[in-house]
Amino acid sequence: MAFQNETLKKQYWRDNLRIIGWLLAVWAFVSFGCGIIFAEALNAIHIGGYPLGFWFAQQGSIVTFVVLIFVYAKLMDRLDRKYGVQETEDAK
Amino acid sequence: MDQQTLIYIVVGATFALYLGIAIYCKAGSTREFYVASKGVHPVANGMATAADWMSAASFISMAGLIAFLGYGGSVFLMGWTGGFVLLAMLLAPYLRKFGKFTVPEFLGDRYYSNTARVIGVICLILASLTYVIGQMTGTGVAFSRFLEVSYEMGLSIGMLIVFFYAVMGGMKGITYTQIAQYCVMITAYTVPAVFISLQMTGWALPQIGLGSTLTEHGTYVLDRLDQVLNELGFAEYVAVDEHNRINMFFYTLSLMIGTAGLPHVIIRFFTVPTVKAARSSAGWALVFIAILYTTAPTVGAMARLNLMETFGTTEATEMVYEERPQWVKNWEQTGLIEFTDKDNSGTINYSSNPEENEVTELNRDIIVLANPEIAMLPDWVIAIVAAGGLAAALSTAAGLLLAISSAVSHDLLKGVFKPDISEKSELMAGRISMAASIAVAGYLGFNPPGFAAGTVALAFGLAAASLFPALMFGIFYKKMNKEGAIAGMLAGLTVNLLYVFQHKGIMFVASTSFLGDLDPNWFFGISPNAFGAVGAIVNFIVAMVVCKMTPEPPENIQHIVDDVRVPVGSSLASGGH
Numbered sequence: 267m268a269f270q271n272e273t274l275k276k277q278y279w280r281d282n283l284r285i286i287g288w289l290l291a292v293w294a295f296v297s298f299g300c301g302i303i304f305a306e307a308l309n310a311i312h313i314g315g316y317p318l319g320f321w322f323a324q325q326g327s328i329v330t331f332v333v334l335i336f337v338y339a340k341l342m343d344r345l346d347r348k349y350g351v352q353e354t355e356d357a358k
Numbered sequence: 359m360d361q362q363t364l365i366y367i368v369v370g371a372t373f374a375l376y377l378g379i380a381i382y383c384k385a386g387s388t389r390e391f392y393v394a395s396k397g398v399h400p401v402a403n404g405m406a407t408a409a410d411w412m413s414a415a416s417f418i419s420m421a422g423l424i425a426f427l428g429y430g431g432s433v434f435l436m437g438w439t440g441g442f443v444l445l446a447m448l449l450a451p452y453l454r455k456f457g458k459f460t461v462p463e464f465l466g467d468r469y470y471s472n473t474a475r476v477i478g479v480i481c482l483i484l485a486s487l488t489y490v491i492g493q494m495t496g497t498g499v500a501f502s503r504f505l506e507v508s509y510e511m512g513l514s515i516g517m518l519i520v521f522f523y524a525v526m527g528g529m530k531g532i533t534y535t536q537i538a539q540y541c542v543m544i545t546a547y548t549v550p551a552v553f554i555s556l557q558m559t560g561w562a563l564p565q566i567g568l569g570s571t572l573t574e575h576g577t578y579v580l581d582r583l584d585q586v587l588n589e590l591g592f593a594e595y596v597a598v599d600e601h602n603r604i605n606m607f608f609y610t611l612s613l614m615i616g617t618a619g620l621p622h623v624i625i626r627f628f629t630v631p632t633v634k635a636a637r638s639s640a641g642w643a644l645v646f647i648a649i650l651y652t653t654a655p656t657v658g659a660m661a662r663l664n665l666m667e668t669f670g671t672t673e674a675t676e677m678v679y680e681e682r683p684q685w686v687k688n689w690e691q692t693g694l695i696e697f698t699d700k701d702n703s704g705t706i707n708y709s710s711n712p713e714e715n716e717v718t719e720l721n722r723d724i725i726v727l728a729n730p731e732i733a734m735l736p737d738w739v740i741a742i743v744a745a746g747g748l749a750a751a752l753s754t755a756a757g758l759l760l761a762i763s764s765a766v767s768h769d770l771l772k773g774v775f776k777p778d779i780s781e782k783s784e785l786m787a788g789r790i791s792m793a794a795s796i797a798v799a800g801y802l803g804f805n806p807p808g809f810a811a812g813t814v815a816l817a818f819g820l821a822a823a824s825l826f827p828a829l830m831f832g833i834f835y836k837k838m839n840k841e842g843a844i845a846g847m848l849a850g851l852t853v854n855l856l857y858v859f860q861h862k863g864i865m866f867v868a869s870t871s872f873l874g875d876l877d878p879n880w881f882f883g884i885s886p887n888a889f890g891a892v893g894a895i896v897n898f899i900v901a902m903v904v905c906k907m908t909p910e911p912p913e914n915i916q917h918i919v920d921d922v923r924v925p926v927g928s929s930l931a932s933g934g935h
């Protein structure tokens with residue numbers, strides 16, 4: 267199985283890059299944004315005993331990273347199927 | 359049963375388990391030896407990757423670092439986990455699709471050049487060897503502290519165990535041992551954390567405990583911590599240090615890029631059956647890592663608070679030295695904690711003022727090592743912590759040694775010097791280079807070079823500045839040619855080494871440092887540890903410039919790139935190859 271033509275191949279790659287781009291934007295936002303650059307401002311807000319900026323730096327960013335990878339895996343799985351380039355069970 | 363016997367039993371049982379796995383998982387082919395036949399389930403690989411990744415430093419030192427750096431310690435938490443996002447989206451699936459055995463092999467094929475491959479091997483060996491020294495010393499220290507044997511004896515036992523399963527089983531043996539080691543180390547880490555969180559806040563989940571109130575005072579844990587630190591004159595725990603912001607940014611980024619570029623982690627993703635599995639496996643790896651990494655801040659903060667309250671926070675509550683708790687006495691013997699009663703008052707004054715401070719030595723590793731005793735947990739918990747520390751050091755050491763030995767036997771021997779070597783001889787060569795790597799690592803463990811402490815940062819710098827950009831270009835920029843990639847790798851490597859050496863001394867000999875390790879001399883306030891990201895940027899720029907001035911890569915290389923970008927087959931139905 268492979269792409270029918272050059273255009274589809276290019277489209278698949280462009281969609282892939284778009285997915286990566288959005289997810290890495292979130293990645294940078296929670297870690298470098300909320301965890302470092304805006305941390306001081308966010309510390310004015312508290313959830314329970316956690317100042318928010320501190321929470322992002324030591325808990326929130328890590329949890330977000332985990333979610334991001336699974337979202338990526340899911341979206342790519344869907345993209346592979348859409349373009350008919352998913353692996354079959356015996357493709358090892 | 360006394361504590362020492364219990365420790366012997368628990369550690370002995372885990373070692374028997376590792377050896378059992380080694381016998382069960384003997385490797386019979388190079389495919390098994392290098393990549394476990396590419397048959398590892400993604401969740402199992404996730405677990406093995408977590409053990410591979412979390413080293414003695416993560417297990418023993420990280421919570422202590424956070425305890426004493428507070429918010430500043432977040433660089434390690436974000437840096438060492440955020441890299442997996444990069445790895446999952448930018449490298450792992452594509453390199454898995456490429457389907458070969460080693461990282462330098464990709465560089466050699468993609469950049470149609472043995473030079474690129476050899477530079478890859480050099481960076482890999484430098485990064486992995488510097489990293490493995492820390493694991494070896496960690497093994498020796500853990501043994502000597504918990505099992506009351508000498509450092510040398512402990513190190514030898516550790517080497518023997520690794521030798522047995524790594525030489526026999528290669529990647530296959532290492533994978534299944536790492537899974538067992540993960541289970542041991544995560545139990546060892548979370549059990550004391552759950553207990554300490556329950557004791558202090560009534561919450562079993564440490565991640566929630568840190569954000570809730572102390573049962574004793576009714577104040578929030580972090581507020582109480584800041585209050586006590588204030589009283590003693592230390593910097594606040596959660597406060598953001600504005601002057602350090604740029605450095606923190608680059609430090610975190612360097613650790614992230616370095617994490618994604620470290621070969622011993624990348625090769626773990628060569629062991630899963632499909633591209634799809636490589637993607638989800640990275641997610642599972644981070645789940646297993648996150649369990650420890652989100653627990654560490656709780657361990658750090660609560661143990662710090664416990665420590666300070668033991669020493670006393672006001673003059674009236676100062677610890678009377680003769681009445682110090684048993685765990686303090688135990689750890690005094692190891693030299694990790696030391697008191698000097700400067701004013702002969704019989705009480706211990708813990709203070710931020712070095713002239714008045716009577717806690718003259720307080721090693722940060724004590725936060726994890728003494729945690730079960732501080733929280734007064736049963737003896738068996740202490741025994742598990744000992745086994746956990748050893749599991750953390752051994753699992754990472756084995757992964758690093760495999761990366762080194764496969765680079766030697768597969769890339770140097772088969773790839774460059776003796777391409778016609780038979781499968782059987784290559785397997786033998788793999789085993790021999792594994793044994794040799796263990797010997798070299800052991801030698802470095804017995805005679806740790808004076809610069810050992812600074813070298814983990816160097817490993818990340820090398821991975822970030824040389825390997826990561828070359829791998830990324832190889833996948834995402836079809837027109838990158840060998841000239842560009844090689845120039846970029848060398849430039850990143852050189853800039854990083856020069857910066858680290860001029861501040862830390864050549865080969866970390868402090869007297870040869872001509873700028874001194876002082877903030878005013880730092881480039882834009884970026885510390886040498888944080889320079890990997892700058893090296894990576896230099897690599898990107900140099901590679902692009904050189905690439906534009908030199909001929910395009912041949913047609914068939916562009917097909918390789920097309921192929922790694924899709925999960926199945928050749929990328930074009932009419933591709934004709």
